[in-house]
Amino acid sequence: MKALVIRKPFDGGIEVVEDPKPGVGDVVVGVRACGVCGTDLHIFRGEEPRVKYPVVPGHEISGIVVDVGDGVSGLSVGDFVAVDPNIACGKCYYCRIGARHFCENWEGVGVTRPGGFAEKVVVPAAQVYRVSSNIPFERAALVEPLSCILHGLDVIKPFRESGKIAIFGAGPIGLMFLALLRRITSADIAVFEIQSQRIKKAFELKADAVEDPTKIDLHKFAMEFTSGRGFNIVIDATGSINAISRIFKLDIVAPQAKILIFGVAPPGKKVELEPYLLYRKEVTIAGAIVNPYTTQRAVELIAKMPELDTIIDRIDLEEALNILKGTSRKSYIKPVVVF
Numbered sequence: 001m002k003a004l005v006i007r008k009p010f011d012g013g014i015e016v017v018e019d020p021k022p023g024v025g026d027v028v029v030g031v032r033a034c035g036v037c038g039t040d041l042h043i044f045r046g047e048e049p050r051v052k053y054p055v056v057p058g059h060e061i062s063g064i065v066v067d068v069g070d071g072v073s074g075l076s077v078g079d080f081v082a083v084d085p086n087i088a089c090g091k092c093y094y095c096r097i098g099a100r101h102f103c104e105n106w107e108g109v110g111v112t113r114p115g116g117f118a119e120k121v122v123v124p125a126a127q128v129y130r131v132s133s134n135i136p137f138e139r140a141a142l143v144e145p146l147s148c149i150l151h152g153l154d155v156i157k158p159f160r161e162s163g164k165i166a167i168f169g170a171g172p173i174g175l176m177f178l179a180l181l182r183r184i185t186s187a188d189i190a191v192f193e194i195q196s197q198r199i200k201k202a203f204e205l206k207a208d209a210v211e212d213p214t215k216i217d218l219h220k221f222a223m224e225f226t227s228g229r230g231f232n233i234v235i236d237a238t239g240s241i242n243a244i245s246r247i248f249k250l251d252i253v254a255p256q257a258k259i260l261i262f263g264v265a266p267p268g269k270k271v272e273l274e275p276y277l278l279y280r281k282e283v284t285i286a287g288a289i290v291n292p293y294t295t296q297r298a299v300e301l302i303a304k305m306p307e308l309d310t311i312i313d314r315i316d317l318e319e320a321l322n323i324l325k326g327t328s329r330k331s332y333i334k335p336v337v338v339f
Contacts, residue, residue, distance in 0.1 A: 001016070001017060001018075001019050001118060001119040001120055002014060002015070002016060002017075002118070002119055002317065003015055003016075003017045003056045003114075003117060003118035003119070003317075004056060004057065004058070004117035004118070004317050004320055004321055004324075005017065005054050005055070005056055006043060006044055006053060006054060006055050006056075006057060006324075007053060007054045008046075008053045008054070009044065009045060009046025009053070010044065010045065010046070010325075012044060012321055012324060012325070013321065014317055014318060014321060017056075017118070019120055020114065020120055020121065020122040021067070021122070022067050022068060022069030022072075022122055023069055023122070024069055024070045024071045025069060025070075025071045025072060025124055025125055025126070026069040026072070026122050026123065026124055026125060027065050027067065027068050027069065027072060027075055027081075027122075027123060027125050027128055028065070028066050028067035028068075028120055028121070028122055028123075029061065029063040029064070029065060029066065029081060029083065029116075029120065029121050029122075029123055029128065030063045030064045030065075030066040030119065030120055030339075031058075031061055031062075031063040031116045031118060031119060031120060031121055031339050032062055032063040032064060032137035032338070032339055033061075033062045033063070033136075033137040033138045033140065033141040033336050033337065033338050033339070034058040034059075034060055034061050034062075034115070034116035034117055034141055034336065034337045034339075035058075035060030035141045035142060035144075035145070035334065035335070035336045035337075036058075036060075036315075036320055036323055036324075036334075036335040036336065036337065037059065037060055037145070038239075038264060039057075039059065039110075039111070040057040040058065040059075040110070040117075040320075040324060041323075041324060043055065043057050043111065044057070044324040044325070048111060050106075050108070050111060050112055051111060051112065052112065055110075055111070055114070055115070056110070056114040056115050056116075056117055056118050056121075057110045057111075057115050057117055057324075058110045058115035058116035058117035058118070058121075058337070059083075059085035059108060059109050059110035059111065059115050059116065059144060060085075060116070060141045060142065060143075060144045060145060060336075061082065061083040061085065061109070061110075061115070061116035061121060061123075061141060061144070062080075062081065062082045062083070062131065062137045062138075062140035062141040062143070063080075063081060063083075063116075063121075063137065063339075064078060064079065064080055064081070065077050065078060065079040065081055065128070066120065068125075069125075072125040074125070075125055075128060075130075079130055080130065080131050080132070080133045080137075080140070081128045081129060081130055081131060082128075082129050082131045082140045082141070082143035082144070082295075082299060082302075083109060083116070083121075083123050083127055083128055083129075083143075083144070084127045084128075084129065084143075084144065084147065084291065084295040085108050085109035085110055085111070085115070085123075085127065085144060086100075086101065086106065086108055086127075086290050086291060087103075087106065087107040087108065087109070087113075087124060087127060088100035088101070088103035088105075088106060089103055089104070089105035089106075091105075092104040092105055098292075099292070100292050100293075101151075101289055101290045101291070101292040109121065109123055109127070116337075117317060117320060117337060119339055129143070129295055129296060129299045130299075131143065131299055131302070131303070132303045134303070135302065135303050136309060137338070138309070138312045138314060138336045138338060139302060139305075139306075139308050139309055139312065140302065141336055142176070142302060142308055142312075142334075142336075143295065143298045143299055143302055144291065144295075144298075145172065145173060145176060146176060146180070146298040146301060146302055146305075146308075147291035147294040147295045147297070147298035148288070148289075148290055148291045148294075149173065149176055149177055149180060149262075150180075150291070150294040150297055150298055150301075151288050151289075151290065151291050151292060151294045152177075152235070152260055152262050152288035153180070153181075153184075154288075154294070155260065155286045155287075155288045156233060156258040156260045156284070156286055156288075162186065162187065163185075163187045163188075163231075163232030163233060163254075164187060164188050164189075164190070164225060164226040164229070164230075164231045164232055164233075164254070165181060165185070165187045165188070165189045165190070165231060165232065165233040165234075165235070166189075166190050166191075166192065166222070166231040166233070166234045166235070166252065167181075167189065167190070167191045167192070167207075167235045167237060168191075168192045168213070168234070168235065168236045168237060168238050168240075168243045168246075168247065168263075169192070169193060169236065169237035169238035169240075169243070169263060170191050170192075170193035170195070170198035170199065170201060170202040170210070170237075171198060171237065171238070171333065171334075172311055172333055172334035173237040173262065173263070174191065174193070174198075174202075174235075174237035174238075175198070175201060175202060175205055175311050175333070175334075176308065176311075177235055177237060177262075178191060178202060178205050178206075178207055179205050179305060179307050179308060180301070180305075182205065182206055183304075183305070187232070187233070188208045188209075188225070189207050189208050189209075190207065190208060190209040190210070190211065190221075190222075190225055190231075191207040191209070191210045191211075192210075192211055192212070192213040192218075192243075193210060193211075193212065194212050194213070194214055195331075197331060197333065198333060199212065201310070201311060201333060204310065205307060205310075208225075209225060213243070213246065218246060218252060219251050219252055222251075222252035223252075226254065229254045229255075230251075230252055230253045230254035230255075230257060231252055231253050231254060231257060232253075232254050232256075232257055232258070233257065233258050233259075233260070234247055234252070234253055234257065234258075234259045234260070235259075235260045235262055236259070236260065236261050236262060236263050237262050237263050238263045239263030239264045239265045239266075240263065240265070241265060241266070241269045241271060243263075244261065244263075244265060244271050245271045245272065247259060248271050248272065248273045249274075250273075250274065250277040250278065250281060250283060253281065253283055254281070255281045255282060256281070256282045256283070256284075257281065257283050257284070258283075258284045258285075258286065259283060259284065259285045259286070260286055260287075260288060261285065261286070261287045261288075262287075262288055311333045311334045312333075312334050312336050313330075313332040313333060313334060313335045313336065314336060314338045315332070315335045315336065315337055315338070316337065316338070317337055319335070319337075320335065320337045323335060
């Protein structure tokens with residue numbers, strides 16, 4: 001079969017590799033779609049310490065079950081499925097206290113195991129979820145990032161239905177936050193983004209306001225948008241130190257605001273924070289990582305969110321390699337490899 005293989009940092013190519021066989025408790029998924037994620041870029045650049053090269057990346061996977069190993073029940077050849085790539089051992093301390101996303105023996109499809117930038121992938125059956133055959137495979141591949149977003153919202157809720165929400169970043173994650181929040185809250189939502197293509201898309205997904213934060217007085221805008229009170233929820237979906245530093249000035253947030261750091265900032269980078277303002281406003285700052293116990297909810301939601309189809313850019317394996325290498329000449333919102 002054909003696969004995108006990263007042989008070592010900054011060295012990847014399209015290769016012909018052996019078709020995978022299922023072990024006990026495994027299924028083989030014939031990949032139909034696999035999203036390109038920032039994690040794949042980190043792997044290509046050697047910035048993911050858990051990777052052992054060579055590796056086939058790709059962890060946002062949908063497809064059809066094509067083979068079933070011994071000991072598997074509840075799944076059959078021909079099932080349409082999405083994959084949760086985060087494999088917990090179920091035995092360590094964190095798994096036993098209900099925090100499987102901090103598993104001490106964590107493995108990841110597309111990180112420590114071969115992933116979905118290939119025509120087929122082996123996955124433990126416990127990580128496979130049936131999806132409706134009525135939705136495009138490209139949208140089903142977004143089950144994994146949507147499940148992570150659901151976890152992020154679980155971390156910061158409850159929030160006021162009548163509140164004001166700010167989302168920094170209108171890349172695929174920021175836009176998915178916007179689309180989901182539009183369905184579950186009546187709050188007014190402002191999006192901050194610098195790229196014109198993404199600004200347009202945020203308007204299409206019904207943001208109440210979209211602004212380039214480098215071209216406005218952010219504090220002034222926030223006060224006008226929130227009637228002088230500040231945002232009740234602020235979500236960083238950029239991972240940008242500049243954006244996070246701006247949020248941590250705390251002059252755009254309301255008392256008892258919640259700040260969610262969801263974008264992946266570069267390790268080792270730091271921001272300044274005035275503790276007095278944190279105390280004075282009773283602000284909560286939280287992080288959220290991956291998707292513990294949220295994949296089934298994402299599967300059920302994704303079938304009801306056709307608007308997500310509008311952020312998807314369909315590409316092939318060769319273009320995925322170009323994106324990883326930084327040689328692609330096109331601008332995408334959410335590139336998804338389609339087989």
